[in-house]
Amino acid sequence: MPGLAWSSGWPPSGDQALRTRPARARLRRGPVALTHAGSGTFTYITLGPIRIPNPEDLVSWFKKPKQKLVSQKRELPGEMWDKCAGCGEILYSGRLEESLHVCPNCGHHFRITAESYEALLLDGGRLQELYDSHLRSSDPLKFEDSKRYRDRIAQAVARGGEHDAIRTGWGTLDGREIHLGTMDFQFIGGSMGSVVGEKIRRLALRSVDTGRPLVLISASGGARMQEGILSLMQMAKTAAALEQLAEARIPYISLLTNPTTGGVTASFAMLGDAILAEPGALIGFAGPRVIKETIRQDLPDGFQTAEFLEEHGMLDRIVPRHELRGAIGRLLEHMC
Secondary structure (H helix, E strand, C coil): CCCCCCCCCCCCCHHHCCEECCCCCEEEECCEEEEEEECCEEEEEECCEEEECCHHHHHHHCCCCCCCCCCCCCCCCHHHEEECCCCCCEEEHHHHHHCCCECCCCCCECCCCHHHHHHHHCHHHCCECCCCCCCCCCCCCCCECCCEHHHHHHHHHHHHCCCCCEEEEEEEECCEEEEEEEECCCCHHHCECHHHHHHHHHHHHHHHHHCCCEEEEEEECCECHHHCHHHHHHHHHHHHHHHHHHHCCCCEEEEEEEEECHHHHCCHHHCCCEEEECCCCEECCCCHHHHHHHHCCCCCCCCCEHHHHHHCCCCCEECCHHHHHHHHHHHHHHHC
16 A cells, blocks of 8 residues: 555565556655664655656657748848849948948939038038029919829929928039039929929029020939920020020030930020930930830830930930049130
8 A cells, every 4th residue: 555664675576566557657655764763673765656757758859840941030120121123133222321322232213302412512511592483383284194183293392391392592513613403203203394494594584684504404304394395495495594694605504314205305405515314324305115116116225324325415424423523623724
């Protein structure tokens, strides 16, 4: 019986012996403690039953459970990284800013804001926008497609802070006063409406009055369709103002960036005394698909890129972004 003491003999017999249970597990009385009862007598006492596991259960102790590998993605702020459209490289934004938003691997030129061009070209990096900043786009046609035109304007103003697709004013480049107009592609794709055309016209006429050379930086998808014929009239308006500038023999330098297309290409962007472009810029009037369907011919490789236009004599020079300030400064030194 459990708890009985035996004066001699080990292991105990009878009920104290091991038993075998039908469920393939054995029940043993134990563990057993040996105590001294005096006069050379020792007693054995069973302390409780112990279950002996099956061999199959023992194997499971040494098996490592299979678990699916779960990748722990670390969320990083989107503004910290940019993917290069030229080579697909993921670039740290801080390094990209140091390289003037030019990919250090393949030389792809990222699109930058009007303020960034002003900081790059002007002494002190500031444009004196003292006039014409009060001009605002209106909606005389009450145009509406998927959204009302006036709502698009309000949304563009709220997103970018500018009131239209061009900033105009004056500043100094290497100590020389110039008039500068820089288009902002973030404002409805840099499209040219009545305000853009009027600000360019006024800037050109002020160059005629003051003798300051004119520099225009284009980044545009073309004429603004929401203004219909009014936007197309800006092509003739800007061309007429630049003709007066040419008659006064005031230098005009045009810089084409990615993209420069549509009515902007067909007007003031291609009328410069010197026409420069950034590497890889898309420059054209109609899109390649429209041209291909019209002429029913395959287009050559690199069609409508700055390199293609330079090769065919439609550009004077392709200038990398970090050389723009020096290149424009030297041109003005020779032209003025």
